[in-house]
Amino acid sequence: MNKPSVSQHDAHRRQAYDEPLWWGLFSAGGVCFAVIMPAVILFIAVLLPLGLLPAEALSYERASGLLFSIPGLLFIGAAVCLPLFHAAHRLRHGLFDLSLGNDTLNKKVMYGLAALLSLLALGMVVAGMLN
Numbered sequence: 001m002n003k004p005s006v007s008q009h010d011a012h013r014r015q016a017y018d019e020p021l022w023w024g025l026f027s028a029g030g031v032c033f034a035v036i037m038p039a040v041i042l043f044i045a046v047l048l049p050l051g052l053l054p055a056e057a058l059s060y061e062r063a064s065g066l067l068f069s070i071p072g073l074l075f076i077g078a079a080v081c082l083p084l085f086h087a088a089h090r091l092r093h094g095l096f097d098l099s100l101g102n103d104t105l106n107k108k109v110m111y112g113l114a115a116l117l118s119l120l121a122l123g124m125v126v127a128g129m130l131n
Contacts, residue, residue: 029086068128081118088114
């Protein structure tokens with residue numbers, strides 16, 4: 001008795017089990033980028049140069065103390081790592097829409113780069129915390 005062949009639709013459904021994870025990271029990255037980056041730009045690029053914040057508010061000692069702490073680790077996760085996965089997901093689906101490359105390879109490259117860069121960013125914060 002022959003085994004029934006797996007249809008192409010079933011194979012695609014089986015491969016898409018990880019898709020909610022990528023869509024979740026995409027959404028979280030977009031929200032974090034949209035909420036956090038305007039505030040960062042407001043403080044660093046507008047209020048500080050206009051003198052509306054005290055100069056010592058972002059002195060090297062204070063900024064490094066804030067960055068190399070648990071809140072700094074969370075900030076880098078929200079301001080750098082999640083937007084990296086947002087960008088990776090957008091690029092992957094853009095390549096898919098343009099029929100460029102193999103989707104499985106594109107997925108591995110895009111999310112792999114996002115993960116690698118995220119580990120690098122978080123690793124630098126942890127290294128700073130240990131010094």
